[in-house]
Each structure stands twice: as C-alpha cells, then as structure tokens.
Amino acid sequence: MKTVYVADLDGTLLTPEKVISPTTRDILNRLMDEGMHFTIATARTIATVRPLLRELNIRLPMIMMNGVCTWNPVTEHFDHVAYMDRDAAQSMLELLRKYRLQSFLYTLENDRLGTYYEDLTAPTARQFVEEREKIGKKFTQIDDLRLCFDRGVIYCSVSYPEARLRPVYDALKGDARLHIAFYRDVYSEDLWYLEVCAAGVSKYHAVRRLRESGGFDRVVSFGDNYIDLPMFEASDESCAVSNALEDVKRQATYVIGSNSEDGVARYLESLY
Numbered sequence: 001m002k003t004v005y006v007a008d009l010d011g012t013l014l015t016p017e018k019v020i021s022p023t024t025r026d027i028l029n030r031l032m033d034e035g036m037h038f039t040i041a042t043a044r045t046i047a048t049v050r051p052l053l054r055e056l057n058i059r060l061p062m063i064m065m066n067g068v069c070t071w072n073p074v075t076e077h078f079d080h081v082a083y084m085d086r087d088a089a090q091s092m093l094e095l096l097r098k099y100r101l102q103s104f105l106y107t108l109e110n111d112r113l114g115t116y117y118e119d120l121t122a123p124t125a126r127q128f129v130e131e132r133e134k135i136g137k138k139f140t141q142i143d144d145l146r147l148c149f150d151r152g153v154i155y156c157s158v159s160y161p162e163a164r165l166r167p168v169y170d171a172l173k174g175d176a177r178l179h180i181a182f183y184r185d186v187y188s189e190d191l192w193y194l195e196v197c198a199a200g201v202s203k204y205h206a207v208r209r210l211r212e213s214g215g216f217d218r219v220v221s222f223g224d225n226y227i228d229l230p231m232f233e234a235s236d237e238s239c240a241v242s243n244a245l246e247d248v249k250r251q252a253t254y255v256i257g258s259n260s261e262d263g264v265a266r267y268l269e270s271l272y
Contacts, residue, residue, distance in 0.1 A: 004219055005036065007222040009044060018187075020055065025055050029055075029057050031269065037214070038268075039063070039210070041066075041221070042063065043195065045064055047113060049071070058073055059074060061210060067082075067197075067205055070206065084177075084178070088178050092196055103117070116145060116148050119141070154197065159194075178199055183227050207234040221238050226245065241258050241263045
C-alpha cells in the first residue's frame with residue numbers, strides 16, 4: 001500500500017524554538033532515502049520554509065499557505081495556485097480598515113511571491129516582519145494595498161488578540177467567495193491569526209489533491225492546531241503531537257510524542 005505522510009510545521013514538526021532538530025532531520029532523511037513518502041502542509045510561505053527545511057531532502061510537492069498553493073521542490077515552481085476574487089479582496093480590505101487592523105497581503109505573479117503592507121505601527125505587525133526577515137523573507141511597503149490587485153492576490157494574514165479580530169471574522173465568514181481561518185498562535189496565547197484566501201481552499205483539498213496526483217492509497221497526517229483538522233479529515237489516519245490542543249488530540253487517531261521530543265520523526269521511525 002502506497003502511503004504518504006504529511007506533517008504540519010509550527011507546533012508539530014518544528015521544535016518550540018521554530019527549527020528542525022538534528023534528530024528529526026537525520027531520521028526523516030534516512031527514511032526518505034529508504035523510500036518513505038513524506039511532505040509538509042503549512043501556513044507558511046516558501047520564503048520561510050526554504051531556509052527552515054534546507055537540510056531535509058523532501059522531493060514531494062509541499063502544501064503552502066494552508067493549501068493556497070503547492071511548491072514543487074524538484075522543479076522549484078508553484079503549482080495549483082488559488083487566486084482571490086478581486087471584489088471579495090476589496091471588501092475584506094475595507095473591513096480591515098474599518099477596524100484599524102494592519103494586514104499583510106500576498107501576491108503571486110509570474111511564479112514570484114510578494115508580501116505587502118501599508119504600515120507597521122502595531123507591535124504585532126512589527127514582530128511578524130522582524131521574525132521573518134531574520135530568515136530571509138522580504139516585505140514591501142506600499143501606500144495602498146489595493147495597488148496589489150493586479151498582481152494576483154492569493155492570501156491575507158492578520159495577527160492581533162482575539163477580541164480585535166473576532167468582529168472581522170464574524171463579518172467575513174459568511175462571504176461565500178472567501179475561506180477564513182481563525183486560530184490561536186502556536187507560540188503566544190495572547191495572539192490569534194485571521195487568514196483569508198479563496199473559497200474552497202484548505203489543507204483538506206490540498207491533501208486530497210496530493211493523494212490523487214501522487215497515486216497514494218493512504219494518507220497519514222500530523223498536526224497540533226485547529227487549522228490541521230481539515231487535513232485530519234482528508235487522511236486515513238491522523239496523529240496529534242502531545243503538545244497539541246485538547247480538541248485536536250480528541251479528533252486524532254493517535255497521540256504521539258511532542259514537538260520538543262521529535263514526536264513525528266520518532267513515530268515514523270517506529271513504523272519502519
């Protein structure tokens with residue numbers, strides 16, 4: 001039976017320090033060299049994934065931005081990109097401005113990913129940029145995010161305390177043109193993420209597409225947060241790391257070791 005293993009990154013495959021441990025690197029590379037099919041599904045972009053996974057020899061397509069697009073590490077090109085409806089993106093930006101929330105807008109044009117913002121006066125926005133610039137991600141300041149619409153908008157990310165984001169989530173979740181993800185930050189209990197993309201986009205659909213395109217008979221997934229539950233639903237078996245949210249652990253097939261204990265790699269090693 002041809003099986004593919006798909007792991008979330010933050011809170012799952014990455015350590016609490018947001019890196020791949022040497023133990024996880026060595027185990028996964030050995031297993032992949034021996035024929036194991038393995039890839040990742042993350043909310044991150046290729047700009048931050050590439051340096052994080054530079055020592056992992058993943059050959060399968062990697063699911064990015066919660067399913068918005070797929071990055072092929074062999075051809076080094078994006079596949080299966082889902083662009084946002086222009087009018088829906090316009091309505092979303094108007095709502096964010098109404099609540100004075102600073103956001104980041106992602107575009108994909110001619111296979112090049114762009115990340116844009118208007119200002120960084122909010123501490124959460126500054127922290128978002130500073131953390132990612134350290135590992136090579138580039139951001140572009142722009143006077144008006146609406147100028148990005150002709151560049152192919154694929155994603156919007158906003159990070160604030162839950163109370164600031166909740167009204168926007170409630171207003172957007174009924175828009176059939178959009179898919180909304182709303183969840184707590186893995187690394188901070190005080191912060192939540194509101195992420196917006198095209199309707200029909202999720203880790204669920206991306207995993208199903210991976211199964212079909214790769215001819216896999218079985219999918220086993222690994223996660224820790226609510227955003228991973230659609231991926232669990234698309235899998236034959238699911239594994240929650242022991243540091244996962246309690247609701248996520250309850251919905252998983254198995255609970256394995258934590259991300260600080262190389263839980264995913266150790267579990268896979270036990271199977272081979």
